Amino acid sequence: MEINFGDKEIDNLLNDILDIYGYDFTEYSKASLTRRLHRLYLMDKFKSFGDFSARIQTDPVYFKHAVQEISVNVTEMLRDPYFYKTVREKIIPVLATYPFIRIWHAGCATGEEVYSMAILLKEAGLLQKSLLYGTDINPVVLEKARKGIFPISQMQQYSTNYLTSGGTNDFSSYYTANYNLAKFDESLSRRMVFSTHNLVSDSSFNSFQLIFCRNVLIYFEKDLQAKVLRVFDNSLELFGFLALGSKESLRFSSIAGSYKQVDPKEKIWKKLK
Amino acid sequence: MNRDIQLIVIGGSAGSLQVIFKIFKYIPAEFPVPFLIVLHRNVNFESALDELLSVKSNLKVKEVEEKETIESGYIYLCPADYHVLIEKDKTFALDYSEKIHHSRPSIDVVFKSASATFHEHLVGILLSGANADGGDGLKIIKDNGGLTIVQDPDESEVSYMPHHALQKFKADFVLESGKIGRFIFDLNARA
Structure with missing residues (x-):
């Protein structure tokens, strides 16, 4: 054709x-x-x-x-395990000092990253005082995210990612297998809120200590990237963290001067002013 | 031959790395056309391809960054686990959509996108591999007036990929690995 x-x-x-x-x-x-x-x-x-x-x-x-x-909805749990290892070692200890933790996963698609972060928080004993907001332009994927049901065929890869990220439990303890599906524990999803949000047209809706937006900005032209980064800047508390995809950067952006990269390799920045 | 070549795209999979090293022995530092290489790589294997190629070639080697403008003097490498696309303004775009032929980066994706921007000013080269990737894209390069080269399946370490492409269409040239570098050098000298 x-x-x-x-x-x-x-x-x-x-x-x-x-x-x-x-x-x-x-x-x-x-x-x-x-x-x-x-x-x-x-x-x-x-x-x-x-x-x-x-x-x-x-x-x-x-x-x-x-x-x-x-819209591209491809995502996986604990993608880039060394990124999550850095989150465990450098970000979670800082989050632990807050009385209440608010995290935003912008453009979360079917939610695998939100569940990944919930697992990390649970293992640090912080999940009960955390709330994870997952937003996406697309209501259909958010419905999947709410259910927390993912293909069982992925679990072997996710389990490998989990161990590489520094996990020490049995990854299968976080889900119940049923035929070809894995349903993640409700203790994780209970701390999550999913709602539609369009990064192009909607503004900041809360303040957060950590914002994830990984492999979303690559689909935007430069001016729109700059606009979305300003939305994140307006949504991030002082000393909060912004986490981008492995090929994305704050370099050359208008907000770069207010941020410092916390790790030489992983794309996580701390807001300093 | 009288064509203004603006980009040379090389796609390879299993058995193509040594061919790439052979090609770049013939390409001098002042070569006026940039290269883009898309290789199937294992995501979990921290590849030192850029360092290896830097040692073995006269050009500067760098991994593609999104929104970066394509410039001569460079060999650009597609990063692991992203598709690479080219915008009309000759900048790179990255994309994390579904794998194609079980591959990300996919050779077809790069070939098709490069062809939509560079048309007859593009050269596409497909090397050794055990995958069906690349054939559709190379055919599109030819359909859009670009020049197509396939490594001779008979002397490819893994013949499946070049063979599969040649079943789809007639490439302009089928060359042995040792002759591709010299051919590219001459192509430019004649332009």
Whole structure:
């Protein structure tokens, strides 16, 4: 099948989506977004760009499906185990000094990172005084996050990640296996709040000691990256921490001067002013 | 041959590392076209590929960073566990979406994206490997007017990947590993 649309058609479609639904994808990185739109077009077997565009504009149910498919929802538990080892060793001891801990996972997709952090907090004896906020643009993935049910096929990899991150328990003690699914313990999800939040258009909604936003900024153009970093800056307490993906950086950003990287390798910054 | 080449993309998997070292023996420091290398690597294996290649080539070697502008004088390496895309303004973009052919980075993803930006100004080279990745992307490079080279399957350490690509379409050149570097050097000299 042939792809018969390019940058101009995509720009028009993004403007129409913004007008009709209020979702602003115009400052998303074009290379990645184009690839996702091409993928969706082929997956749903459209014959022409006109059909594709009309369906998105006139069918809100299809639009919801489109948002889910064009946003990247790939995530895993304890991804980059050495990152989590650094969180255990350098961040959690600082969090322990607070009477109440608030953490924001921005763009959390199906929530695997939120569960990862809850496990770390539980092992440090801090989960009971913590609240983890998971937000995403996409309500469908948040429903999965709330349930805390993940494919059992992933557990071997997650268990390896867990041990590499410095975990000393049996990872399987955190979930109940049922056929091909693993349901994570409710003692973890009880300390979580999931809600939709659009980093492009919504502002700060609380103050936090730690914000995770890993592998989300790579999908945004520079100006939007800067805007989102300002939202994080406004949402972070003094001496709070901002954790980004392994290929993302505060370097060259307008807020860089107020932050100090806490580890030479891992992408975690501390707010100093 | 009269084409203005702006980027050379090399994709490889099992058995391709030694071929890459051979290629860069022929490429001088002042070579005017940048290279982008996408290799299947084990995420959990802290690879010293950039250091190895720095020793064995005359060009500067660096891992791709997001939003970075592509410049000549460099060999860019795709980072482990990210797809690499190229924007129309010739900057890199990273993407952590689903694996393609069980691979992230995927050679197909890089080839297709580079082709959409560079069209006939692109050279795509596919080397040894045990994976079906790369063939679709290389075909698109050719369809968009770019130049395509496949390592001769008969002398590839693992013939599956080059063989699989050649079943999909007719590449412009099928070359032995020892001849690819010289070919690239001459290609530029003739341009």
